Each structure stands twice: as structure tokens, then as C-alpha cells.
Amino acid sequence: MKISSILIFSMLMLVSCGPSVQASRSYQQTEVKEQGDSAMYEPSKQGQPGYLKSTPPKLVVGIVVDQMRYDYLTRFAHRYGEGGFNRLVRDGFNATNHHYNYVPTYTAPGHAAIYTGTTPANNGIIGNNWYDKFIEKTIYNASDPDVDPVGTDMNDGRMSPRKLLSTTVTDQLELHSQGRSKVIGISIKDRGAILPAGHAADAAYWFQGNDQGKFITSSYYMSELPEWVQNFNTSSQVRNYLKTWNTLYPLETYTASGKDLNDFERPPRGKDTATFPYDLSALAEKNGQLNLLKATPFGNSIVADFAIAALEAEKLGQGDETDFLAVSFSSTDYIGHQYGVNSVELEDTYLRLDQDLERLFKALDQQVGQGNYTVFLTADHGAVNVPAYLQSKRIEAGYFDGGQFEEKLNQALSDTYNTENLIKNISNDQIFFNHQEMLDAGVNASDLQQFVAQTIINFEHIDKVFTRDALVSGSFTEGTGRLIQNGFHHKRSGDVVYVLEPGVISYPTTGSTHGSSQSYDTHVPLLFYGKGIKPGQSARRYEITDIAPTISSLLQIAFPNASIGNPIVEVLED
Known part of the structure; x- marks a missing residue:
């Protein structure tokens, strides 16, 4: 009897306290809202759930600069304009201590890690090429004999992302939007377009040189090239870059680099020295025709031209769902391999890339609208200074x-x-x-x-x-x-x-390479800019696998399915 009385009394107290508890909850939610933009939820009306007050950007542009060391941001900063790299640094978020958290630091694993949020241990991309012990031969990361080339009749088009074992942030966006988002990957290199775009992409386009000079794809994505791609390919845009490459500014002003004539660079075939100017039209025949453009800054310009054409033709950022444009600038890698980290050729390439970025950002402002898009920029790896050059400075280095x-x-x-x-x-x-x-x-x-x-x-060694x-x-x-x-x-x-050992590479004595666990290969830029990004700078250590979760959080979508990274909360406004 006593127990029953207590139960009845308790139930009456809960009923009488109901309105007060509800009022208390509503009051707490209102207080959270008034604390500022860090609060994710608006207060709910009675009987209705809360809702997210931030809206995702109309377009995300992921930019990967192949073989870009972090110090290229600072070493050339005084020579960059206001609308390219410096725009991202000034008005965005700069993660100054950003590293790869695995080896080998190569192009394919780098692009895979950026977009999957995980490492080769999980995504399976353990190199550009690797030995397949089951079929006992070396395979390429994107090769796929089960697809047909589109836009070409050569095997350059037999590529797909099928060897990538985990999803990408671009895949998750497609899944989240039920395929209504547009995802497009663009690069000189096939792997630089295919791996970022992911498995569910609408398109990935890569460059075929030789006597073609055009962008191609495979039947994994489509049966024929869109009309705008065909128009780009039949125009004279690419061939017009087969001109003289001279320094953008007077040669004597390139004080952030070594001497133009030195023993640490490899000239193109048909030229005795790796010195300016380079008559590309005269050198083309001995250097793969239009393939020669890949190892010049004009390769980056071609990618920028094509990305701007895609932006307009595909109406990216114009729909109801977030779109994603993944752009990889690869000529920086070809030039680094041939001329090295300390070359005038490399410095001139970054000054010209800065102008190409400015063109791309202006196009985004016009087509999508400033404040409607988000950009991140990083690199797939860094590079070591030419060991022979390091040895000339009495720094321990060598060749394996x-x-x-x-x-x-x-x-x-x-x-x-x-x-x-x-x-x-x-x-x-x-x-x-x-x-x-x-x-x-x-x-x-x-x-x-x-x-x-x-x-x-x-x-x-x-x-x-x-x-x-x-x-x-x-x-x-x-x-x-x-x-x-x-x-x-x-x-x-x-x-x-x-x-x-540090500073030791398996490579010719001219030019640079990468792939190690050393900081010159792991330390790369990470810049965020645009909608949903809180401007700032941090020297905290971040890792390459943090990018995909950060963008996923910005877009309010699921993380890639093997992601091990963490969102960089300092970057996000909400």
C-alpha cells in the first residue's frame, strides 16, 4: 500500500512538471542559438524537429597541384598576384603544418588519400604502378581492359577507378543527392582526374598529347564525348600553346631560384642546355609532339582552359544540389622531375600557375557567384632537392x-x-x-x-x-x-x-623525385576558401586524410566509407 502511494505520487509530479520541462528545453535551445554562428541548430517549434541553419555551397572545387611542396607558397609569395594563391591565403584558411601520414608519397596514392580520407592500407592504391602477386605482373592504378576508350582509339582511354577500394567524398556526394549532383574530374594525368572523381562520377577527362592534343575519357563514364568537349578538342586552343616558353619576367629577377644554367637539370631532347628560352614548336618533334606541353607551364593553362569550359558548359553550381569539380594541375610534377626543386623553370611555372588560378577563380565568381562556392587546394606529394645539388652545398644526400x-x-x-x-x-x-x-x-x-x-x-643507404x-x-x-x-x-x-636515408633517391643525377617518408615529401599546402570556411591560419598538425571528412562535414553528408581522418573544425564556420 505504501509503495503504491509513492508510485501514484511520482506519476502526478511528472505530469505536473511536463510544461516546465518543455519550457526549459525550448529556453536552452534559444540560448544555444544566441551564442553565435558556432551553433548548428535553430530552436524547434513545438512538435517540429530542429533544422540546420547553414546551407552547403553550390559548388566545391578541389584543386590538387602535383608535386607542390609547402614552401612554394612562401618562397614565391612576394611574386604571386593578389587573385591566385594569395587570395586563398589572405581570405581563406591556411594549414601550415599539413602532412601525408603514409608512404609511398606518389601521385595516385596522394589523389586517392585526399578524396577517400584514408591511406593505401585501406583504399588499396599503393603506388602509381605495383606488382600484382596474384597475376604475377605489374599493373597501373587506373588501367582497365574492360572499358573502351572514348575520344581516341588508343589504350590511353582504357582507364577507370575500379582498383580504388573505398568511396570518395565525391562518391558520397553522389549517393547523398541520389545522383542529382554533378561530379567531374579534370587533369593532364588520367589518375589525377579519375581517382578524385571517384566511382560514381558523371565524367573524368584527361589529356592525350602526341599529335592529338585533346581531352579523352572511357566508356566507364560515357559512350561519346559531349559536344562542348568535342568543340574544345577541335579548336586551336591547345596547339596555340606550342610557342616559345620564356620567363614571365626578366630572368635576373628570379632570385628565389638557382642559376638558369647549372648541372642539376635535364634539357628536353634537341636542346643542349636546360636554359631559357625554349622554342616548343622546334622541340616538339623530338619530344612527343604535343606531349611536350605537359612539361611546360602551358599544360596547366590547358587544364585551366578546360575547367573553365566545363564550368560554363555543364552549368556547374547552377542547380539545386551541390556540384563538385575536381581539378589537378600536373605539369608542376613533370617540370619538377625534369628541372628540380631549385630551378628557374619551376619558379616560372608557379608564377604562371598563379595567373591560371586567378583566371579560374574569376570564372567561378562570374558563373557561380562569390560566396556560393568552396575551394580547397592541396598537393599529392612534395619533392626532394636534387641530391647532387645538396651535395654541392655539403648536405648529406646521395643516390641508390x-x-x-x-x-x-x-x-x-x-x-x-x-x-x-x-x-x-x-x-x-x-x-x-x-x-x-x-x-x-x-x-x-x-x-x-x-x-x-x-x-x-x-x-x-x-x-x-x-x-x-x-x-x-x-x-x-x-x-x-x-x-x-x-x-x-x-x-x-x-x-x-x-x-x-634522408636525401637519398633512386633516380638520375638531374631532376627531382619523391616517394619517401621525409618532410620534403610529406609537407604540402592545405588551403580552404569560400562558403562555409572560417578565414585563419594554424600551425597545428593536420593530415591528408582530414580533407575528405572536412568537406563531408561542410556538405553535411556521410564520410567516405573507409575514412580515418577527422574534420578540421577550425576551418568550418559552423
Whole structure:
């Protein structure tokens, strides 16, 4: 009886308190609203849910500059205009301590990581090319024999994103909008267009040089090129860039670079020295005809021209749903590889790219409207200074002879195991074992991993070695081990991974390359600008896998399905 009385009394108290509780909740929501723009929800009316007060941009433009080190933002800043890089830095958010969190730092893995929000360990893009142990041959990251070329009859068009194992932020946008969003990828390189655009894209276009000089695609996306692409291809826009490349400003003003004539650059075929000017029309025949434009700043200009044409023809940012334009400028990579980090050619390329960016941003202002679009700009990797140049400055650096390395390793294996066929492939700093030969010779996999690791650590220029057993069963939380593990895919990667010393590359003695875990390869720009972006700057460490979750949060859509990054909350207004 006593218990029943207490229950009845409690129920009466809950009923009588109902309006007061409801009023309290409404009051709390109103207070949250009045705290400022950081609040996500408006107060709800009685019986109705709250709603998001921010609206996504009409268009997102993702820009990847191939082989752009962070210091190119600061080194050339005084020479940039107000409407390109400096517009993003001045009016956007600059993440000054932004890094790749895996190796290898190559083009395809970089583009995949930016848009999937995860590393090769999950998205499967472990290199530009890699050895496929199941079919026992080297494959290309975007090659697809099951599609047909469109716009060409060459195999350059047999490409698709099918080797990418996880979704991209662009995929998630298409899923969220039920396919009503338009997603288009554009680049000189096929992988620079295909991987950012994702699996569900409306289109991806890449450049075919030779005597063609046009943008192509594959049947993965469409059966024929749209009329506007055909018109672009038949115009004289591309061929008009086959002209003389001279410095944009007087040569003596290029003080942020080394001397124009030096021993660290590789001239195009048909030219004795890597010095200005470059008569591209005269050099074309010996350098792949219009392919030559890829290794000039005009390759970037062609991409900017095509992106602006796409913006107008496809009416991007004009519909009810958010559209996405993924643009990758790749000529910077070709030029870095050929002329190096410290070259006048590279500086001139970035000054011209700055002008191309300004043209693109002006087109966005006119077509979409300032305040209606969002831009992010980053890079797929950095680059090392030419080791020969570093050596001339008494800085430790050098060159790794891969052929000699393989010979020494095979000799050591032959001496110990009395067989010369235990290694199937060495690529991307990974060693793949011949497992059938191991089985026939009675060699244990773990024992062979340990033997190889203990042997090659004593070779010249080898800094660190990691075995498959350690990468699969262990957990590296910091340092090079973490980067190696993040880049190691259990099915696609090899049996032993080695790391070269800082400043050491496997490359000719002229030009630069990339791929390592060193800061010159991992430290790249990250700029956000436009709708939904809070201007500012931060030296906090951010990682490449944070970009996709940040854009997903801005668009209020699901993260890519294998994403491991975190939204950069300092960037977002809400």
C-alpha cells in the first residue's frame, strides 16, 4: 500500500512538471542559438524537429597541384598576384603544418588519400604502378581492359577507378543527392582526374598529347564525348600553346631560384642546355609532339582552359544540389622531375600557375557567384632537392642503385638457401617473395623475412627495414613505422619494406623525385576558401586524410566509407 502511494505520487509530479520541462528545453535551445554562428541548430517549434541553419555551397572545387611542396607558397609569395594563391591565403584558411601520414608519397596514392580520407592500407592504391602477386605482373592504378576508350582509339582511354577500394567524398556526394549532383574530374594525368572523381562520377577527362592534343575519357563514364568537349578538342586552343616558353619576367629577377644554367637539370631532347628560352614548336618533334606541353607551364593553362569550359558548359553550381569539380594541375610534377626543386623553370611555372588560378577563380565568381562556392587546394606529394645539388652545398644526400641492390640481395640468398629465385619482384621499395619457390625449397616465410631484413639493413643507404609480419601483427603509433604501416595493404603489398636515408633517391643525377617518408615529401599546402570556411591560419598538425571528412562535414553528408581522418573544425564556420 505504501509503495503504491509513492508510485501514484511520482506519476502526478511528472505530469505536473511536463510544461516546465518543455519550457526549459525550448529556453536552452534559444540560448544555444544566441551564442553565435558556432551553433548548428535553430530552436524547434513545438512538435517540429530542429533544422540546420547553414546551407552547403553550390559548388566545391578541389584543386590538387602535383608535386607542390609547402614552401612554394612562401618562397614565391612576394611574386604571386593578389587573385591566385594569395587570395586563398589572405581570405581563406591556411594549414601550415599539413602532412601525408603514409608512404609511398606518389601521385595516385596522394589523389586517392585526399578524396577517400584514408591511406593505401585501406583504399588499396599503393603506388602509381605495383606488382600484382596474384597475376604475377605489374599493373597501373587506373588501367582497365574492360572499358573502351572514348575520344581516341588508343589504350590511353582504357582507364577507370575500379582498383580504388573505398568511396570518395565525391562518391558520397553522389549517393547523398541520389545522383542529382554533378561530379567531374579534370587533369593532364588520367589518375589525377579519375581517382578524385571517384566511382560514381558523371565524367573524368584527361589529356592525350602526341599529335592529338585533346581531352579523352572511357566508356566507364560515357559512350561519346559531349559536344562542348568535342568543340574544345577541335579548336586551336591547345596547339596555340606550342610557342616559345620564356620567363614571365626578366630572368635576373628570379632570385628565389638557382642559376638558369647549372648541372642539376635535364634539357628536353634537341636542346643542349636546360636554359631559357625554349622554342616548343622546334622541340616538339623530338619530344612527343604535343606531349611536350605537359612539361611546360602551358599544360596547366590547358587544364585551366578546360575547367573553365566545363564550368560554363555543364552549368556547374547552377542547380539545386551541390556540384563538385575536381581539378589537378600536373605539369608542376613533370617540370619538377625534369628541372628540380631549385630551378628557374619551376619558379616560372608557379608564377604562371598563379595567373591560371586567378583566371579560374574569376570564372567561378562570374558563373557561380562569390560566396556560393568552396575551394580547397592541396598537393599529392612534395619533392626532394636534387641530391647532387645538396651535395654541392655539403648536405648529406646521395643516390641508390636499385640494380646493384638486387644483385647483392640475390647473391646473399643464393649463398644461404642455395637458390636464386626467392625474389619475385622489387618495386616501390618493397620486396615480393616467390612463394612457390619458397614452398619447393622448404623455406619458411617468417625466417626469410628476418634474413632479408637483417641482410639489407647493412647495405649502403638503407635506413630502416620492416617485415610483413611486423606490419601485419604490430601497431606503430608514431614515426616512420606508422607511415609505412599506413601505406601497407595486406593483400597488395610485399613481404619486406625498406626505407632509404634522408636525401637519398633512386633516380638520375638531374631532376627531382619523391616517394619517401621525409618532410620534403610529406609537407604540402592545405588551403580552404569560400562558403562555409572560417578565414585563419594554424600551425597545428593536420593530415591528408582530414580533407575528405572536412568537406563531408561542410556538405553535411556521410564520410567516405573507409575514412580515418577527422574534420578540421577550425576551418568550418559552423
